[in-house]
Amino acid sequence: MTLPFSLNPFGTERIREVKHKFGTLYTGNVKQKFPVYPWIGFPGYAPQAGDIPAFNFGTIEIRDSDENDDYIIQWVQAKFAQKTIYICDRCILYNIPYSFLGIQGIVSGKQVMVDGENYILRLVDGGTEFRDVSNLWMGALPLNNEWDNIIANERRVSFLPIPTSIDINLGNEALKFDGVHNKFWNWITIHSLTPSSGRGNVSAQYMDFDIVGSGLGTGAGFRPVLERL
Numbered sequence: 001m002t003l004p005f006s007l008n009p010f011g012t013e014r015i016r017e018v019k020h021k022f023g024t025l026y027t028g029n030v031k032q033k034f035p036v037y038p039w040i041g042f043p044g045y046a047p048q049a050g051d052i053p054a055f056n057f058g059t060i061e062i063r064d065s066d067e068n069d070d071y072i073i074q075w076v077q078a079k080f081a082q083k084t085i086y087i088c089d090r091c092i093l094y095n096i097p098y099s100f101l102g103i104q105g106i107v108s109g110k111q112v113m114v115d116g117e118n119y120i121l122r123l124v125d126g127g128t129e130f131r132d133v134s135n136l137w138m139g140a141l142p143l144n145n146e147w148d149n150i151i152a153n154e155r156r157v158s159f160l161p162i163p164t165s166i167d168i169n170l171g172n173e174a175l176k177f178d179g180v181h182n183k184f185w186n187w188i189t190i191h192s193l194t195p196s197s198g199r200g201n202v203s204a205q206y207m208d209f210d211i212v213g214s215g216l217g218t219g220a221g222f223r224p225v226l227e228r229l
Contacts, residue, residue, distance in 0.1 A: 019075065019077070020074070020075045020077055021065075021069075021073065021075070022065045023064070023065055023072065023073045023075075023114045023115065023226070024063050024065055024066040024071045025073060025092050025093070026059075026060075026062075027053070027056050027059070027060055027061075027093065028056055028058015028059060029059075031063075031071050033051075035051045035053070035091075036051060037050045037051045037052075038090035038186040038190075039177075039186070039190065040094055040189040040190050041189065043177070045174035050189070052090075052091055052094045052190070053092070053094075054093070054094060054095045055094065055095050055100075055222070057100070059104065060222070062121055062224060062226065064115050065115055073088055073092065074088065074089050074090075075087060075088055075089065075226070076088075076089050076150070076160075078146075083227055083228070084227070084228040085225055085227045085228070086225065086226040086228075087124055087146070087150060087151070087223070088223050088224050089184065091190050091192055091221030091222055091223045092221075094219075094220065094221045096220055098211075098212045098220065101193065106224075107122070107123060107195050108122070108195075109122035111229070114226065117228065118228075118229040119226040119228055119229060120229065121224060121225070122224075122225050122227060123193055123194050123195055123222075123223070124146050124147055124151070124194055124199075124223060125145045125194060125195065126146070126196065126197055127139070127140025127141055127148065127194075127196070127197070127207070128140070128141065128142070130207060137169060137203040137205055138168070138205060139152065139154070140205075140207050146225075147199045148205060151185050151187070151204070152204055152205050160184070163181045163205070164179065164181065167181045168205055169203060176188050176204075181204055182204075185200075185204075187200030187201065187204060188201065188202075189201065190221040191208060191211045191221060192222075192223040193211070193212070193221065193223070197211065198210075198212065198219065
């Protein structure tokens with residue numbers, strides 16, 4: 001299904017987003033199920049424990065789509081900054097060290113082929129510095145980073161959810177968990193690693209530089225991006 005176009009307030013190009021399902025995650029040559037309960041542990045507001053697979057130190061690969069739908073990754077397509085990218089709508093691994101993603105070339109990006117198409121497999125761009133050092137949940141600079149523009153929908157694309165004040169500010173985890181924005185992007189309880197920080201976890205635009213260097217913190221998650229070549 002093709003969705004309507006909207007205008008990007010950070011530029012003049014036109015954009016569209018639509019969800020797609022393709023590709024399968026492998027770690028250490030073992031295919032991984034796409035998580036249905038994409039949170040960490042068993043928080044009191046969740047109906048059951050999360051099922052994001054823990055990283056097993058094997059090589060991370062996105063391969064061709066498996067014949068079993070349980071193993072196929074779900075993406076949000078975005079045309080942004082003259083690129084077509086696919087951002088996974090949740091983290092699909094946790095307990096993953098940033099350094100290991102760097103060794104595998106995923107931080108800077110590496111070329112892969114999935115279902116006959118060529119992509120760069122990388123992390124989502126989450127900005128490089130706080131907008132406000134006293135409010136770590138208010139987004140990042142530069143303003144045109146992918147997390148704040150697409151996931152936090154600062155472009156105000158009509159068919160993507162916009163985080164509410166509850167989603168953006170700290171506290172009220174149960175309300176966030178059941179909110180429209182989290183149900184779409186699945187950011188609560190887990191930091192999505194970016195090239196310079198972790199985004200999400202306690203609020204929709206939270207930014208944490210410590211998670212990048214913290215090793216195997218349980219809040220460190222892998223949310224892949226495929227950039228079409």
